[in-house]
Amino acid sequence: xxxxxxxxxxxxxxxxxxxxxxxxxxxxxxxxxxxxxxxxxxxxxxxxxxxxxxxxxxxxxxxxxxxxxxxxxxxxxxxxxxxxxxxxxxxxxxxxxxxxxxxxxxxxxxxxxxxxxxxxxxxxxxxxxxxxxxxxxxxxxxxxxxxxxxxxxxxxxxxxxxxxxxxxxxxxxxxxxxxxxxxxxxxxxxxxxxxxxxxxxxxxxxxxxxxxxxxxxxxxxxxxxxxxxxxxxxxxxxxxxxxxxxxxxxxxxxxxxxxxxxxxxxxxxxxxxxxxxxxxxxxxxxxxxxxxxxxxx
Amino acid sequence: xxxxxxxxxxxxxxxxxxxxxxxxxxxxxxxxxxxxxxxxxxxxxxxxxxxxxxxxxxxxxxxxxxxxxxxxxxxxxxxxxxxxxxxxxxxxxxxxxxxxxxxxxxxxxxxxxxxxxxxxxxxxxxxxxxxxxxxxxxxxxxxxxxxxxxxxxxxxxxxxxxxxxxxxxxxxxxxxxxxxxxxxxxxxxxxxxxxxxxxxxxxxxxxxxxxxxxxxxxxxxxxxxxxxxxxxxxxxxxxxxxxxxxxxxxxxxxxxxxxxxxxxxxxxxxxxxxxxxxxxxxxxxxxxxxxxxxxxxxxxxxxxxxxxxxxxxxxxxxxxxxxxxxxxxxxxxxx
Amino acid sequence: xxxxxxxxxxxxxxxxxxxxxxxxxxxxxxxxxxxxxxxxxxxxxxxxxxxxxxxxxxxxxxxxxxxxxxxxxxxxxxxxxxxxxxxxxxxxxxxxxxxxxxxxxxxxxxxxxxxxxxxxxxxxxxxxxxxxxxxxxxxxxxxxxxxxxxxxxxxxxxxxxxxxxxxxxxxxxxxxxxxxxxxxxxxxxxxxxxxxxxxxxxxxxxxxxxxxxxxxxxxxxxxxxxxxxxxxxxxxxxxxxxxxxxxxxxxxxxxxxxx
Numbered sequence: 001x002x003x004x005x006x007x008x009x010x011x012x013x014x015x016x017x018x019x020x021x022x023x024x025x026x027x028x029x030x031x032x033x034x035x036x037x038x039x040x041x042x043x044x045x046x047x048x049x050x051x052x053x054x055x056x057x058x059x060x061x062x063x064x065x066x067x068x069x070x071x072x073x074x075x076x077x078x079x080x081x082x083x084x085x086x087x088x089x090x091x092x093x094x095x096x097x098x099x100x101x102x103x104x105x106x107x108x109x110x111x112x113x114x115x116x117x118x119x120x121x122x123x124x125x126x127x128x129x130x131x132x133x134x135x136x137x138x139x140x141x142x143x144x145x146x147x148x149x150x151x152x153x154x155x156x157x158x159x160x161x162x163x164x165x166x167x168x169x170x171x172x173x174x175x176x177x178x179x180x181x182x183x184x185x186x187x188x189x190x191x192x193x194x195x196x197x198x199x200x201x202x203x204x205x206x207x208x209x210x211x212x213x214x215x216x217x218x219x220x221x222x223x224x225x226x227x228x229x230x231x232x233x234x235x236x237x238x239x240x241x242x243x244x245x246x247x248x249x250x251x252x253x254x255x256x257x258x259x260x261x262x263x264x265x266x267x268x269x270x271x272x273x274x275x276x277x278x279x280x281x282x283x284x285x286x287x288x289x290x291x292x293x294x295x296x297x
Numbered sequence: 298x299x300x301x302x303x304x305x306x307x308x309x310x311x312x313x314x315x316x317x318x319x320x321x322x323x324x325x326x327x328x329x330x331x332x333x334x335x336x337x338x339x340x341x342x343x344x345x346x347x348x349x350x351x352x353x354x355x356x357x358x359x360x361x362x363x364x365x366x367x368x369x370x371x372x373x374x375x376x377x378x379x380x381x382x383x384x385x386x387x388x389x390x391x392x393x394x395x396x397x398x399x400x401x402x403x404x405x406x407x408x409x410x411x412x413x414x415x416x417x418x419x420x421x422x423x424x425x426x427x428x429x430x431x432x433x434x435x436x437x438x439x440x441x442x443x444x445x446x447x448x449x450x451x452x453x454x455x456x457x458x459x460x461x462x463x464x465x466x467x468x469x470x471x472x473x474x475x476x477x478x479x480x481x482x483x484x485x486x487x488x489x490x491x492x493x494x495x496x497x498x499x500x501x502x503x504x505x506x507x508x509x510x511x512x513x514x515x516x517x518x519x520x521x522x523x524x525x526x527x528x529x530x531x532x533x534x535x536x537x538x539x540x541x542x543x544x545x546x547x548x549x550x551x552x553x554x555x556x557x558x559x560x561x562x563x564x565x566x567x568x569x570x571x572x573x574x575x576x577x578x579x580x581x582x583x584x585x586x587x588x589x590x591x592x593x594x595x596x597x598x599x600x601x602x603x604x605x606x607x608x609x610x611x612x613x614x615x616x617x618x619x620x621x622x623x624x625x626x627x628x629x630x631x632x
Numbered sequence: 633x634x635x636x637x638x639x640x641x642x643x644x645x646x647x648x649x650x651x652x653x654x655x656x657x658x659x660x661x662x663x664x665x666x667x668x669x670x671x672x673x674x675x676x677x678x679x680x681x682x683x684x685x686x687x688x689x690x691x692x693x694x695x696x697x698x699x700x701x702x703x704x705x706x707x708x709x710x711x712x713x714x715x716x717x718x719x720x721x722x723x724x725x726x727x728x729x730x731x732x733x734x735x736x737x738x739x740x741x742x743x744x745x746x747x748x749x750x751x752x753x754x755x756x757x758x759x760x761x762x763x764x765x766x767x768x769x770x771x772x773x774x775x776x777x778x779x780x781x782x783x784x785x786x787x788x789x790x791x792x793x794x795x796x797x798x799x800x801x802x803x804x805x806x807x808x809x810x811x812x813x814x815x816x817x818x819x820x821x822x823x824x825x826x827x828x829x830x831x832x833x834x835x836x837x838x839x840x841x842x843x844x845x846x847x848x849x850x851x852x853x854x855x856x857x858x859x860x861x862x863x864x865x866x867x868x869x870x871x872x873x874x875x876x877x878x879x880x881x882x883x884x885x886x887x888x889x890x891x
Contacts, residue, residue, distance in 0.1 A: 033412055035544070094595045100411075102598035105551045108544050109590025116583035232419065232540060239416045270431035277420035284413055285405055474746060480756065481745035482738040485724075489732045492721035499681065499715075500799060501707030501736040556723070 004143040005261040011149040011218070013257020014156035018211035019234035020241070020249035021163065022084075022204025028180035028244035029200050030096070032103035036087060038231020039114035040080050040205045044212025045129070045222040046122055047076035052130055062130035066151075069132055069217075073155075076213055077206040084205025085198050087114075093194075111227075118224040126223040129216040152214045159210055160250055163203065167246065172199055180244065236280050256280075311559070319465050323458050332457045334573040336529060339464035340522045341569040345549040345561030346471045347518030352547070353556035354475075354484065355511035356491030357406050358415045361422030362546045364402075365395050365516040367538035368425060369523025371435055374444045374533055379434075384447035388524040392517045399516025403509035422543050429535040440534025444527045460529050467525060468562070471518050476558045487511050491556075545569075552593055554602030563601060634659055635680070635711070635803055635837070640689035642675050642859075649675045650859045652689070657803070657852075662829055663837045664850030664867075668880050671856040673839045674716070674807070680837070681713045681805055682706045693803070707736050712801035714792045716808045716839075722781035726772060726791060729780050730763035733798040763798065770794050770824070786817040790824065797828065804828065806838040810845040818842065822849045847871070855879070 019041055026034045051072040057064055064072075091110045095102050133147035167173040172195075178186040179196045187193055215230065216222045233256065241252025256276055263275030326332055348362045372391035376382040382390070405417050429435045447454040447463060454460050478484035486507050489497035494504050527533050549568045554560025568586065575582040593601070635657040642650040650672045657663045667673050678684045680691055682703030691698040693709045706713070721729050731738075738759060744752040767773045770790055775783060783791060789809065796804055809825070810818050822845055828834050840846045846853070846867070853870045855863040857879040863870055870876055 027412070033415065091591045095598060098594070098598045101551060101555070102594040105548055106591045106594040108548055109587045109594070111587070112590065113584055113587025116587065120581070120584065228541065232423065236416060236420070239413060243412060268431070271427060274424045274427040277424050280420055281405060281417050284409055284417055477745045477748075478742060481742045481752075482735065482740060483742035484745075485728060485732050486735060488724055488728075489721050489735075492723055493719045495683070495703075496715065496719035496721065497732070498702075498704040499706070499713045499719075500733050500795070501704055502732070503704050 001265065002262070003141055005265045006258060007140075007143050007145050007149060009258035009261030010254060011152045011257070012261065013237075013254035014153050015211045015215055015218075015253075016230075016234050016237045016256050017250045017253025018156055018159060018207045018214075019230060020237040020253045021160070021246060022208045023235050023238040024241070024243055024246055024249040025176070025180075025200050025204045027238070028246075029176070029183075029197060030092070030103070032100045033107065033235060034092075034204075035104070035107040035231065036091075036110035036114055037204065037208055038227030038229075038234070039111050039118070040084055040087070040227070041208040041212040041215075041230055041234075042118060042222075042224060042227035043083060043114065044076050044080045044209030045216035045226065046118065046212075047079050047209065048072040048213040048216055049127060049129060049222050051075060057130050060128045064130050064132055064217075066132070069151075069213075073210060073213055077209045080209025080212070081202040081206035084201040084208075087205075088197060088201040093197075096197075111231075115224055115227060122224060124224055126221050129220050129222055131220060132217050148218055152218060155210065155214060159207060163207070163246070166203075172196070176200055233276075236276065240280055240283060315559075316469065319469075323461055329457045332461050334570055336457065336461050336464050337573065338565050338570050339461070339468040340526055340529075341546065341549060341565035342468040342562040343464075343471045343522040343525075344519055344546045345553070345565050346468070346475050346558075347515045347522070348546050349550050349556065349561045350475060350478070350487070350518070351511050351515040352550060353561075354478070354487040354491060355508060357403075357508055357511065358411060359402075359418040359512070359515070360415050360540070360543050360547060361402070361418035361420070361425075362515070362519055363538040363540070363542040364418075364422035364425035365398060365519035366523045366526070366542070367422075367429055367533075367535075368398055368516075369395050369520025370527040370533045370538070371429060371441070371523070372520070373524035374441050374527040375434065377445050377528075378441065378443070384445065384524070384528055385449070388521060391520045391524045395516040395518070395520025395523075396513040397516075398520075399513040400509050402516070403512030406508045406512065407505045419540060419543070422538070422540055426535050426538055429538070435535075438535060440532060440536075441527075442532045444531045444533065446528050446531070454528075460525075464525050464529065467521060471521070472558055472562065474518075479558075483507075483510075488556075548590060551600055552590065554600030557600070557602045560600055560602040634694065635835070636690075636692040637676070637680065638690045638692060640676065640679060640686045640691070642672070642679060642684065643687045648859055650679075650686075650856075653854075653856065653859075653861045654689075655854045655861065655864060657835060657837055659802070659835050660829060660833055661835060662825065662849055662851050663835070664846045664853040665837065665839045665856065666841075666843075666846055666853055667856035670858075671879075672859040673856055675859075676856065677805060677807055677839045681711070707799050707801060710800075710802040711805065712796035712799045712803070713805035714789075714796050714807055714809065716811055718785075718788050718792050720780040720788055720792055720795075722779070724780055725777050726767065726780055726783065727760065727763050727776040729791060729795050730766065730798050731759050733795040734759050734762070736799065766794055766798055785812055786814075786820070789813065789817075789821070793824070793828075797832070797834070801834075803835045803837065806836060806840075808840055809838060810840055810842040818845055821845065825849050 019037065022037050023034060026032070052062070052064065055068065055071065057068065087110055091106050092103060095106055132151060137144050137146040139145065167177060175186070175191045175196050176199060178189070178191055179193065234253065237252040237256040238249045239252070240256060241248030241250070259279050260272050260276050264272035267275055322335065323332060344362060344366060348359060351357050351359045369391040372394045373384070373387040376387040376390055377384060402418060402421050406414055409417060430438055435441065454463055479488070486497070486502045489500070489502055490504050490507050498504055545568060549564030550561045551564070552567060553562065553564030572582045572586060637656065638654050639652045640650055640654070641648070641652055653676060665673050665676065675684065679686050682698065682701060682705070686699050689699070693711065696709065698706070698709055721732060724732070738755055740752045740755050764773065764776060767776050772787060772791060772794070775787070780788070780791065793806065793809065810821055813821060825836060826849060829836055838850070850867055853865065853867055854861055855870060855876050862875045862879060863873045
């Protein structure tokens, strides 16, 4: 049972981690919480939903193949990245020199806008998503591991590894790191802030889009308000890991997923989310800046 | 002559006009639906005004205000139904409960700042909702129906109009407390903590005490709104008290003008009133509201009535960062 | 009301910022704490003000240990301070800033302000009156209803010192009071500090970089270098002290000055 919950927690946690990365990257550079991030994740799921419809897959009870999955994943990530960049340009760039409070309200406004636009365009009812691998599974040490869980884990890990490589070894990645380390110095060194911030939003949103598709397939459902809960969870994960810290967001996401599954299984399923928040509050009171604090390299 | 003076005298002039308008309104509004919306605005005014004590006066982030609202509603409803208490004593007990919960939530505020405090308060709001959903005594997701209405000496507040007066009287009382608080030792201590914690401490202000009690007071008035809400709608369930409500209350306070007295009420009129009035536009209204929030923050970042210097607050954050750097270099040079 | 610093040391993560510094500040003196950049002045100042705890040693006021008390209790021990980069309450009015300085003197609970009790009205009126009087004395009388952040820098400095004065503390700690002031403002500051001591009988301990101001106003100096006290005495003695010149200007100048 413990091992089973660990597996479940790992799969959900890796999705939280993907969304948390977006929160943490934006925070690392602009020092505010992008509340609309959860809604971008929701739009990612809708992108996949329409792409599956477009390539003629029955969404109710339909099964997609691995190539079809990637055929939806990549365009959805691109679209979400573009939405993220647009969001930054229209809602956040004009108030970049304002206070963090106005940025926060603008973000809440953007969230309201995206969520209700989705409701208007796509309807508020829950829509079914097709399955990947039609529920096939294998067992390790008594724990049932479904193919979809494995796929979620692998895709998440690959995306995180790609992000890590990008941040460490490309010019733009280094610029993002420089800006989140010391904005003034970075600008003085000739780094184009607008470009770095756009890129940050694009990457974070693309990852959220990827998370959106995987969640849609994992739970088999898509609805306009799905971003709110996932957003809160991922934000929690980002804080848990030490906001502004990318590896921290990954660790925080996985940790949150595991805490939730174990808490849900051993303590009470209904209080699963409350347990996650209690752990968060205790962690913050003991370590006020999260598990991995943002440090200079 | 000066800004601060102008605001004070303008408020003195407007307050009686506002009260008179409110008192007269039911005689001109024929339909119960409009009165219903105005009651809702009164309750949100209490909520936004009480959050203003925590955020606008004391400078502490809080995104879990719906949690206090829920505590007030549930405590009051349960006391009335299970113990047969009157609305008035139930409301007082629920306010006490709100105060205690506020103080408890304020404790982490001693150590946490900004976004960390945000997530802890957000977590608090969610925890309250999750408990309401799972506890037996709160009947879980089914909620509590049949909550009695307030009664006094045989008169029952069972009409929309009587609840209108009761709720607006409470809202005005909350505004009065907030307004008077600014001219008390207590209120000035809160504002000094908001403006500069270190300077406040250097003058003998015990920061912890004031932060904790600001949360307590905020929680107390939000609980009052909860008690009123429960008796007004006669039914409560966990769905009413979502994170989106906490965020909504927060927005009302900011849009109207952080740290002002009339601002949160104006915000309540905008964010609670407009969507109801524009109901025929269905989904468009919330889309437009989202856009409005963004546009307001671009063109009027201090809120509509804002005098609180939000840009200054940011500069303060930056200055502190520089302070830290300076101290850091001092240390390294001491090698 | 004498302030004693006994063998104070401070270590920041292995870095020794102060080692065994001792001195005592006589009542009604104008006492200067100086030293080159990074000498540990600010660290010591913050320890006296209660922002840091010393690693070893003690801070005594009238025979009472202060080193383990939180900073907000310093006012109860009759010690008030100002800040190097002026920390007013920027969104409050000038008058309100002063009234916050009377925090420990006011007694009315919040509830009294709600019912506007006669005690509350009397207390508020006398607080305002006293604040207005002080502001008039220091030439800020006609700005009392302005928002504090709108004041020019020099006046902000005066306001900050006035706010510390209104606490009626016997000891005033001034952290680089002349920082950022021009010559005219500095001269005004020197007069201001003298007046506070002469007319109000306060003790003043200041940390300062501007040697002009220090030599003009201080009666007694302690010099720190690399966390160690290297000299103590009257300004004219300190000016001639070889070790001090060496600390500030290097050995070459010290030898020249000595020969």
